[in-house]
Amino acid sequence: MEEGSAHAPPGLLRMHRDAMEIGGAPLRTDDGVAGKAPRRGDGQRDGYAIGLVGFRETVPAHEPESLERCLVHGEDHLPVRVGLCPNLDFCRRCGIAKQRAFHHVEGGVVVESGSPPQPGRAGEESRGVDGHGSEVVEGVHHRLEKVPSPSVHAHHRVGNRLIPGPCPGPGPSGAQGDRARPRPVDAEKDRHLCESKEMEVVVASHPSALLHDTGPRHPERGQRVTAVLEGIQATGLAMAEIEAPEIDRSELALVHDPTYIEMIQTFCGLGGGALDMDTFVSAESWQAALTASGGLRAVVEELETRSDATGFAVSRPPGHHAMPDRAMGFCLFNNVAVVAAILRSRGERVAILDWDVHHGNGTQAMLGDDPGVLYVSIHQDHFYPFAGNVSDIELGEAKGTVVNVPLPAGTAGDVYRQAWDTLVIPVLAQFEPDWVLVSAGFDAHSHDELASFYLESADYGYMAGRLAAVHPPNRTVFSLEGGYDLTALRDSVRSALTGMDGEFVEPESAYRSPDHSGAALAAAAAVIGRHWRI
Numbered sequence: 348m349e350e351g352s353a354h355a356p357p358g359l360l361r362m363h364r365d366a367m368e369i370g371g372a373p374l375r376t377d378d379g380v381a382g383k384a385p386r387r388g389d390g391q392r393d394g395y396a397i398g399l400v401g402f403r404e405t406v407p408a409h410e411p412e413s414l415e416r417c418l419v420h421g422e423d424h425l426p427v428r429v430g431l432c433p434n435l436d437f438c439r440r441c442g443i444a445k446q447r448a449f450h451h452v453e454g455g456v457v458v459e460s461g462s463p464p465q466p467g468r469a470g471e472e473s474r475g476v477d478g479h480g481s482e483v484v485e486g487v488h489h490r491l492e493k494v495p496s497p498s499v500h501a502h503h504r505v506g507n508r509l510i511p512g513p514c515p516g517p518g519p520s521g522a523q524g525d526r527a528r529p530r531p532v533d534a535e536k537d538r539h540l541c542e543s544k545e546m547e548v549v550v551a552s553h554p555s556a557l558l559h560d561t562g563p564r565h566p567e568r569g570q571r572v573t574a575v576l577e578g579i580q581a582t583g584l585a586m587a588e589i590e591a592p593e594i595d596r597s598e599l600a601l602v603h604d605p606t607y608i609e610m611i612q613t614f615c616g617l618g619g620g621a622l623d624m625d626t627f628v629s630a631e632s633w634q635a636a637l638t639a640s641g642g643l644r645a646v647v648e649e650l651e652t653r654s655d656a657t658g659f660a661v662s663r664p665p666g667h668h669a670m671p672d673r674a675m676g677f678c679l680f681n682n683v684a685v686v687a688a689i690l691r692s693r694g695e696r697v698a699i700l701d702w703d704v705h706h707g708n709g710t711q712a713m714l715g716d717d718p719g720v721l722y723v724s725i726h727q728d729h730f731y732p733f734a735g736n737v738s739d740i741e742l743g744e745a746k747g748t749v750v751n752v753p754l755p756a757g758t759a760g761d762v763y764r765q766a767w768d769t770l771v772i773p774v775l776a777q778f779e780p781d782w783v784l785v786s787a788g789f790d791a792h793s794h795d796e797l798a799s800f801y802l803e804s805a806d807y808g809y810m811a812g813r814l815a816a817v818h819p820p821n822r823t824v825f826s827l828e829g830g831y832d833l834t835a836l837r838d839s840v841r842s843a844l845t846g847m848d849g850e851f852v853e854p855e856s857a858y859r860s861p862d863h864s865g866a867a868l869a870a871a872a873a874v875i876g877r878h879w880r881i
Contacts, residue, residue, distance in 0.1 A: 546820060546848040547656040548584050549649045551642030552576065553591040553635070556663040560619075560629035566797060566831040567664070567677040574833040575661050578840030584848060587656070589649060591642025599640065599680055601688035602713040604672040611636065611679055622674040636664055636679040643686045643826050647782065650821050657820035657847050659787075659840075665828040667707030667786045668732060676705065676732060683784050683826050684713040690782055691719055698780035698818075699723070700771065702810065703788025703828040704798040706735030710786065711749055718745040721778045725766050727791075727798050728753035728867065737871045740878060747878035750774055752871045756799035759858035760806040763791070766868050767810050774879045776817050783814065783823045789830030789839040793858060797831050804838035805854035808846030815847045823847065 557569040579586060599608050614620070615633035622628060639662040646658035666683055668676030687697045699714070701707040701724040711734070714720040726735050735751040742749070752766050775783070789807065791800035814823065825843065830836040845851065872881060 545655070546584055547587055547653065548579055548582070548844055549587045549589065549646050549653070549656055549658040550576070550579055550661065551589040551591040551646045551658075552661040553638035553642060555631055555635040555638055556661060558629070558631035559635035559664055560631065561627045561677070565627065567829075569663070570833055571827075571830065571836060572661055572663055574837040575659075575827060575840050578837040579659060579844060581837070581841045582844045582848070584844060587649065589642070589645050591638040591660070592645055593634065593637035594641035594644060594680075594685065598644070598689055599685055601692070602671060602681060602684045603669075607672040608680075611674070622679075626674045626677055626679070628679070632664065632679065639664055639666065640680050640682045640685045643682050643784075643824065644689060646824050647686060647690070650824065653821055655821065657844070658824040659844065660824060660826045662827045665788070666826070667701060667703060667710045667788075667828050668705070669709045670712055671709075675709075677829075678709065681709045681713060683707075683786050684710050686824075686826075687714055687720055687782075687784060691717060695719075695781040696779065697721070698775055698778055698783045699786060700775070700783060700814070701726070701786035701788070701828075702791065702807075703786055704791040704795070704800050705731055705788070705829065706751065706753070707786055707828075708732045708734040711735070711739070711751075715739070715749045716743040716745050718748055720745075721748050721750070721775070721780060723750040723752075723771050723774065724786075725752040725754065725763060725771070727758070727800055728755050730756070730798065737874045740874060748778075750875055750879075752868070752875075754800075754864055754867050755861070757801070757861045758864040758867075759793075759801040759860045760803055760809075760854055760856050761858075762860040762864040762868055763800070763802055763806060764809060764854075765865075766871075767813060770868075770872060770875055770881055772813055772817055773881045774875070775814075777879055780818070781822065783818050785814075785823065785825045786828045787825040787840075787843065788828030789836050792830070792832060792835040792839055793856075794832040794835040795830065797829070801856070801858040801860075803854050803856050803858075804835065804842045805852065806842075806856075807839045808842035808851040809854055811843040811846030812849065812851035815849065820847050 552572065556572045559569070561567050596605075596608060611628075612633050614622070615628050615630055618630050619628040619632055639660075643660035643662055646660050650656060650658050660682070662682045664677060664679050666678045666681040666685075669678035669681040669684075683699055687699060690697050696719050698721040699707075699710060701710065701722070703724075704727050706724050706726040707722070711722055711724070714722060724735055735753055737751050737753060739749045739751050740747055750770070752770060754762065754766070789795070790797050791802045793801040793803060830839065842851075875881060
């Protein structure tokens with residue numbers, strides 16, 4: 348298919364090359380001076396940017412300006428710079444950290460293993476070792492030696508959860524009645540909202556994810572799996588590891604055309620190659636794709652038996668761009684859509700929260716007409732895959748259940764968190780899902796070169812913490828989508844999971860969104876507010 352044809356948007360890799368030629372989006376830094384966002388210093392690293400640009404270290408504009416008090420001893424927190432964990436604050440007396448530090452890191456991880464919708468329920472039915480591991484981890488140990496207190500470890504628990512209050516905005520209409528209000532917090536049923544406990548993380552991965560070969564210097568590469576696993580381990584939370592099983596073909600066929608499934612198997616069996624300008628497969632990719640979906644299903648099944656846990660499927664290849672009959676954007680099968688369809692076949696209500704910087708066009712295409720599925724995406728506007736308009740909320744048979752929040756290039760965590768708090772969380776609370784599946788892409792990070800958002804790792808912890816305050820972690824599963832800077836990916840995964848466990852803070856950032864980001868958010872809210880109380 349020709350690039351730029353009516354059937355194919357410009358590819359991710361082509362857009363990345365163009366972005367590097369144009370430069371970064373304008374931002375206002377904390378001193379209010381307009382200009383380009385600071386790029387990363389001089390150090391070349393893991394240069395997978397299609398051979399055109401290396402990756403460099405972002406230098407924050409300022410250090411933390413104030414100390415906070417230890418929740419246990421009242422002592423000042425001491426800001427400490429650690430390469431993997433920026434802005435950790437340690438109590439001078441006891442070493443308790445505001446955010447959990449790395450307590451242990453091992454080098455080289457081996458993968459073993461019409462009318463508005465009613466908000467209530469009524470009316471609906473080998474190569475397993477990462478090539479970069481030893482080099483990075485040696486640097487980690489070198490930096491961690493500078494941490495002033497050796498007593499920091501995973502059992503220091505100081506985080507608190509947020510308890511949902513009244514829904515903001517105007518009250519429900521007479522037709523909706525009290526069903527539209529978030530239900531009261533029940534101390535027994537909602538223990539996850541009221542206390543901080545040692546949460547377990549159910550993790551599914553498979554060695555084939557490392558063998559899915561996309562070619563040299565492709566951003567969607569096997570080291571991403573190792574970076575995610577390192578981030579999970581760095582939380583200090585207990586891990587229940589599952590070797591991801593293969594998904595059944597009949598389950599794939601819930602959302603994919605059977606002839607497409609057969610084509611992918613045959614193409615991989617012949618040795619693979621390019622499916623489009625971005626999406627490449629090898630002989631091993633067939634098993635990797637089956638276990639990417641199967642791992643997510645397995646995590647859901649495991650969480651059904653656990654009360655104090657959450658789940659993370661290390662799904663590679665990713666999935667949210669995959670269409671019913673076409674691969675695109677590095678994706679073969681739509682992992683989240685497949686599992687959502689399985690849950691829907693059992694009568695469960697499913698919310699999909701997509702925080703990847705790219706819109707999940709495949710997910711919306713597959714599930715957008717189902718009133719029992721809520722799809723929410725915050726993504727970069729006028730960007731690959733050139734889909735996800737806020738007006739899509741009016742389309743299809745399930746009006747109101749596709750909630751797109753497109754924001755312009757240059758958007759940072761301030762406006763993104765505002766979108767999360769004022770749109771995503773209220774809509775989710777009113778929808779009342781049984782399950783939340785997070786299309787967990789981390790390419791909105793300021794260090795990620797494939798897009799032009801400026802989130803920090805702590806932003807993902809904040810969003811996960813706010814999510815855990817309104818929905819049980821043991822009915823929440825993260826499925827890996829994008830995220831191509833290995834350090835940012837690792838730190839963001841760690842932050843998201845500790846956020847789910849109740850440890851998150853309002854992030855401080857060197858970046859501020861341009862004025863038109865706030866205007867775009869207000870415009871989206873005006874449309875979404877026709878269907879939901881926000």
